[in-house]
Amino acid sequence: MTRATHRVAVLALDAVLPLDLGIPTQVFGYTDELPYRVSLCAVAPGEVRTTSGFRVRAQAGLATALAADTIVVPGFAPHHRAAPAPALDLLATALHRGRRLVSICTGAFALAEAGVLDGRRATTHWRHAAGLAAAHPAVRVDPAALYVDEGQVLTSAGVAAGIDLCLHLIARDLGAQVANRMARRIVAAPHRDGGQAQYIDRPVPAAATGSLGPTRAWALEHLDQPLTIADLARHAHCSPRSLSRRFAAETGLAPLRWLTAQRVGVARELLETSGLSVDEVARRAGLGSAANLRLHFRRRVGAAPAGYRKAFSQAATGG
DNA sequence: AGATTAGGCCGCCATT
DNA sequence: ACAATGGCGGCCTAAT
Numbered sequence: 001m002t003r004a005t006h007r008v009a010v011l012a013l014d015a016v017l018p019l020d021l022g023i024p025t026q027v028f029g030y031t032d033e034l035p036y037r038v039s040l041c042a043v044a045p046g047e048v049r050t051t052s053g054f055r056v057r058a059q060a061g062l063a064t065a066l067a068a069d070t071i072v073v074p075g076f077a078p079h080h081r082a083a084p085a086p087a088l089d090l091l092a093t094a095l096h097r098g099r100r101l102v103s104i105c106t107g108a109f110a111l112a113e114a115g116v117l118d119g120r121r122a123t124t125h126w127r128h129a130a131g132l133a134a135a136h137p138a139v140r141v142d143p144a145a146l147y148v149d150e151g152q153v154l155t156s157a158g159v160a161a162g163i164d165l166c167l168h169l170i171a172r173d174l175g176a177q178v179a180n181r182m183a184r185r186i187v188a189a190p191h192r193d194g195g196q197a198q199y200i201d202r203p204v205p206a207a208a209t210g211s212l213g214p215t216r217a218w219a220l221e222h223l224d225q226p227l228t229i230a231d232l233a234r235h236a237h238c239s240p241r242s243l244s245r246r247f248a249a250e251t252g253l254a255p256l257r258w259l260t261a262q263r264v265g266v267a268r269e270l271l272e273t274s275g276l277s278v279d280e281v282a283r284r285a286g287l288g289s290a291a292n293l294r295l296h297f298r299r300r301v302g303a304a305p306a307g308y309r310k311a312f313s314q315a316a317t318g319g
Numbered sequence: 320a321g322a323t324t325a326g327g328c329c330g331c332c333a334t335t
Numbered sequence: 336a337c338a339a340t341g342g343c344g345g346c347c348t349a350a351t
Contacts, residue, residue, distance in 0.1 A: 291351085
């Protein structure tokens with residue numbers, strides 16, 4: 001996106017899920033430092049009912065939504081109340097006009113009903129994935145993804161995944177640094193990858209997004225060895241200076257910071273799943289010595305390695 | 320815990 | 336005119 005403000009319409013259907021409604025409004029509208037202008041739209045401006053009985057005031061109607069660059073459909077209760085026809089028409093029209101369409105949770109049902117998801121990959125809350133697939137055979141439902149980015153049409157799983165998707169959009173629009181900064185401000189985990197499973201808190205292979213994807217994947221396989229910027233640059237066939245720059249653009253982190261973050265992640269997993277000594281964990285994670293591991297672990301996880309392992313095993317055994 | 324030192328980070332500018 | 340690149344150098348961080 002360029003400098004111009006980007007209009008985001010949050011399209012509240014009836015029986016909307018209040019948490020889902022809040023996510024896009026809050027994330028995009030969190031600070032006016034971001035070039036987003038958020039409006040809450042409904043088929044008829046006025047009060048919108050939420051599933052928990054709250055009433056929210058939508059200041060704008062469908063015309064405003066149609067003028068927006070991005071339309072977000074939060075989750076609603078599609079089985080209690082079908083999405084109204086005007087809203088479905090709006091979504092179909094917006095698609096043809098090249099607008100970006102986003103759903104959170106069961107909001108995907110409205111997109112599917114509007115035909116917007118036909119032939120596309122999409123996801124929704126895992127409890128509704130089978131229902132979505134059954135009702136809309138033309139939609140390629142991925143029940144495990146946190147979110148799915150089909151370019152113009154993006155869908156996400158539950159509420160938390162909605163946050164991830166919003167951050168992903170900010171990264172797309174404004175770069176990874178801005179998204180990471182926002183994640184920090186709203187105290188979310190930075191950049192969970194969309195391909196990540198809904199209930200496994202561990203990225204399988206990190207997505208090869210951006211031109212440095214292969215280099216990052218390669219680095220992940222050699223985390224236990226010392227890696228310098230020169231090594232990474234060599235692998236990426238560019239200069240160290242460019243490597244740093246592109247790394248920052250794609251991950252929001254400088255190369256060494258990213259490496260350290262990954263290494264602490266490995267150490268954390270080793271502490272959770274193995275009985276290796278702290279020193280051995282440090283070595284295998286590429287952090288050299290126990291002293292060094294302690295330094296970074298405390299900095300990033302907020303606990304000492306041994307204490308973390310103890311707390312984790314107690315929690316895992318239900319103690 | 321503090322000092323040392325190698326290496327990383329990043330703004331700036333010339334180059335492509 | 337523009338965007339991406341790569342080298343330079345000063346300041347900062349991190350590992351020992």
